[in-house]
Amino acid sequence: MRSPIPVMDCHGHIGVHPDFPAYQADVDAMVGVMDQLNIERLAVTSTLACYNDCPRGNAEIEAVLRRHPDRFFGYVTVNPNPPGQAMAELERWAAFHRPPLIKLHPGLHKYPVHGEHYKPIWDYANEHEAVVLVHTWDSDPNCGPLLFPPIAKAHPKARILLGHSGVTWRGIMQAMEAAEAAPNLFLDLASSQHHRLILEKCARRVGAERILFGSDMPFLEASMTLAHVLTARISDAEKEKILRTNFLTLVTG
Amino acid sequence: MRDAAENSGTETLLAEAADWDLFDVNARVGPSGVHGELALEKPGLLEEMDRFFIRHALVSHWAGEEYDPAVGNEALAREADERLTPAWAVLPNAELLEALAARKPKAVRITPGPTQHNFSLAKWGAGPMLEFLQDNAVLTLMVRNDIAWGEVASLLENFPRLRLVLLDTGYRADRYLFPLMDRFPNLYFDSATYLAHRQLESVVNERGAERILFGSRLPLFTPASSLGVLASARISDADRLAIAGGNLRRLLGLGASA
Structure with missing residues (x-):
């Protein structure tokens, strides 16, 4: 199984995970899988940063970008705590990309995405027209999709990707409702739950222009989301936008 | 890719699956009180199976899971089809067990969780039912979240010949699943x-394919996800065919499709 068009993947990681064994998670193995499935380029965030240590985690991303500049994009992952660290990290790794790619994980960092400590990060994202990938989950008090329309409206130049689009059927309904409320909110397909009919519903309601392919590699298996997109009852033109054009447009400014 | 207005669909992407004799161990039919528009009656289920080259499925009825096993089994019997092998509902109840025995079951799906049929799988709670299932080599399906991992161990210690299929284990299962599989064949x-x-x-x-069965989770999930994973796995053809349907056919005592 292989994508007929080269894929731009908006959601990946570098690292392992604490709660189950990682398989083939080293960078070379990931590139092998990307070659197999025809994923041209993968935007990665540090899993170490998501769980534990942003400065060390972002340094891991810098090393990957240096080694594989044509295969990866790098998110600067920031934690609202301790206050001040996030801004220092954004400045430190400003050379990753212009516009910057920023990853937020309010679920693991256990701080609400609309909380005070996130405010300077959102202001920075707005000022620099950043692409911000945020982990979301159905109704979560820290990162439920319905928390995002006010943030997006207050920071209209930030392009905000609702990571996993809320995951569950109800979470995706919330993500669609949020995306309808603000044009700078986008739906990321990375998920372990690929409900029947859901992609067609998202394309009808929000439009394929605001749906992005994300694999969550090497956390989740990229081929499942790829097969979901490629077998969905949407047009080939919509598939191409989802698999490639939309994210490419965002990262090139 | 074809012209913009067209949809390449499954026939090009997963066409190789047409030769795998796919047999889905994890499918349900009928209306659902919980899952609304995702639920499928038999024609819709068969159509979705066709789209993804799934020739056969082990199917339970939502009514037997969400409501009452006897009602669900009657509904499932009405959906008889040569492509759908029933996975009957059952409770630790003598009358239901007698009715189940009359159906000469190949498989059951049990739902003991506290928000479902709410019973214990201990000997004192379901002994005769589990004795029947293991003595008659009835394949027993159960969603992993319906049972704690420790209860899986107790169940298989008490009923070592019971052929248990854990459905929807999730991808975080390995640190529990592997020790249990090493202990319980x-x-x-x-x-x-x-x-x-x-x-x-x-x-x-690393561990072999003999105890992994293809499941789609139809009608909730698109079969594309688990089929995509199977199609892209760099494993031997023999292992792929075993997972796709060979293992399940062996367990059910069925041959390959004609």
Whole structure:
């Protein structure tokens, strides 16, 4: 199984995970899988940063970008705590990309995405027209999709990707409702739950222009989301936008 | 890719699956009080199976899970089809067990969780039912979240000949699943939610494919997800065919499709 068009993947990681064994998670193995499935380029965030240590985690991303500049994009992952660290990290790794790619994980960092400590990060994202990938989950008090329309409206130049689009059927309904409320909110397909009919519903309601392919590699298996997109009852033109054009447009400014 | 207005669909992407004699261990039919528009009656289920080259499925009825096993089994019997093998509902209840025995079951799906049929799988709670299932080699399906991992161990210690298929184990299962599989040779699991990065491929190549069964989770999930994982796994053809349907046919005592 292989994508007929080269894929731009908006959601990946570098690292392992604490709660189950990682398989083939080293960078070379990931590139092998990307070659197999025809994923041209993968935007990665540090899993170490998501769980534990942003400065060390972002340094891991810098090393990957240096080694594989044509295969990866790098998110600067920031934690609202301790206050001040996030801004220092954004400045430190400003050379990753212009516009910057920023990853937020309010679920693991256990701080609400609309909380005070996130405010300077959102202001920075707005000022620099950043692409911000945020982990979301159905109704979560820290990162439920319905928390995002006010943030997006207050920071209209930030392009905000609702990571996993809320995951569950109800979470995706919330993500669609949020995306309808603000044009700078986008739906990321990375998920372990690929409900029947859901992609067609998202394309009808929000439009394929605001749906992005994300694999969550090497956390989740990229081929499942790829097969979901490629077998969905949407047009080939919509598939191409989802698999490639939309994210490419965002990262090139 | 074809012209912009067209949809390349499954026929090009997963066409190789047409030769795998796919047999889905994890499918349900009928209306659901919980899952609304996703639920499928038999024609819709068969159509979705056709789209993804799934020739046969082990199917339970939502009514037997969400409501009452006797009502669900009657509804399931009305959906008889040569492509659909019934996975009957059952409770630890003498009358239901007698009715089940009359159906000469090949498989059951049990739902003991506290928000479902709410019973214990201990000997004192379901002894005669579990004795019947193991003595008659009835394949027993159960969603992993319906039972704690420790209860899986107790169940298989008490009923070692019971052929148990854990459905929807999730991709975080390995640190529980592997020790249990090492200890209990009649424990199987399905692939519907076994979806971590290169998990299926790595586990098959390290531990073998004999106890992994293809599952779609129809009608809730698109079969594309688990089929995509199976199609992209760098495993032997023999292992792929075993997971796709060979293992399940062996367990059900069925031959390959004509």
